[in-house]
Amino acid sequence: VPEPAVHLAFLISAGMGHLNPALRLAAVFLRYGCKVTLITPKPTLSLAESNLISGFCSSFPQVTHIDFNLTPLDPTEVNSDDPFFLQYETIRRSVHLLSPILSSLSTSLSAFIVDVFLISPILSIAEKLFCPIYIYFTSSARMLYFIAYVSVLADSDSDAQPHPSTFIGDAVQIPGFTSPIPRSSVPPPFLLQGSNSFQRMIMEDSRKLLKLDGVFINSFEELEGEALGALNEGKVVRGLPPVYGIGPLMACEFESVDQGQRGSMSWILEWLDEQAEGSVVYVSLGSRTETRKEQIKDMALGLIECGYSFLWVVKLKKVDREEEEGLEDVLGSELMSKVREKGVVVKEFVDQMKILGHPAVGGFVSHGGWNSIIETVWEGVPILTWPQNGDQKITSEAIRMSGVGIWADEWGWGTEKVVKGKEIAKRIKEMMSNECLRVKAREMKEAAKKACGVGGSCEVIIKGLIEEWKR
């Protein structure tokens, strides 16, 4: 059998919101006959990540999987207690060790596709790679133009190292786009006074976007046409590389391979089978944010009061390996039994795509993680977003503008204040009963299927790139 003409390597960073889209993108290229080498940092942070990597590798035995052994980080060197940020830093500081690994590959690389949080480290070894470098961006096109523009703002300031908060007034008005980003939506690390490692990382990388050969983004024309257009027409930042809206990147077979670990799925699906079509609210605030104890009681009260059945995925710890405490310890037995009368609660990592695809699910209360949003769009389910941190207000704006979701912006950041149960119930009812939202979600689902169907935008981009890489 002749070797495939195109050989791609993928370098992953940390978190399911980064791993999922990378593996889905790799699966697309595999479908088009490319050879794939997957480089995953070792150790991974969460169990969910290692399970997914195993599922991917057993589904695609033709993939060369390389464990990338990380050099442990001295935590005192980095000013952060976020396990995900510490993992990004560890990976970033280990990237220089990749050169010998890459030079030992049996065939040369046509392209190297790396996680968005690894831009500067990968560019620092670019000369040794002899191939174009792409990133996969893990958020919305709206977030990408914020990231791309923030360095322009910084560079236009007179100080050598200006702080973004000094030039972000009430809103960031980005050229080429009609709707500004309100200051209140800017990811909090950008507004902190003083030195802040996350902000420094993004600022450093943002300036280097221009040196990349391209950016893959899990979005598509009908969902974020204006933002994708502005980025590609050079309106946001002149000289940006092509931004490829290859979305929606869809769930694949390999994600169900680790069903064994997602032990709770079968009874969840059986429970959903018993519920009426469109009657269940699915609630999950993502894989990286623990819901604060002060908020959990009101969430329970809101869910009980909204009048719909619900499937509630609760996280009490940031990293799944540390999950110990039971929900009953937090809610108390009386409230817990009321919760159990109306819905089901799960602490484990679930197969979210299976849930969203179930006909009983009529709405999703989500933190607004971009993968979750795209998965919801794919299934044509209306969304109510409750941003917890990071890019999630910007993604919430993107989704509200597209008409398929509502955003309870008066709730602020989920990590900031406690939202009362009554408010939660009110907004859930609004999402579940809004016919316009339902119609728009269905239309967007159609557009999503078209974008990744035969002759759709995803196929056009992938085939074009494969031709380019073969030359």
Ligand code: BUP
């Ligand atoms: Br929780 C959870 N099952 O139980 P996002 C998440 N996921 O399959 P993130 C499950 O993880 P940030 C669960 O389908 C999505 O693909 C979900 O990515 C999957 O948010 C992924 O939605 C989560 O981008 O936080 O990573 O939690 O937005 O901060 O990256």
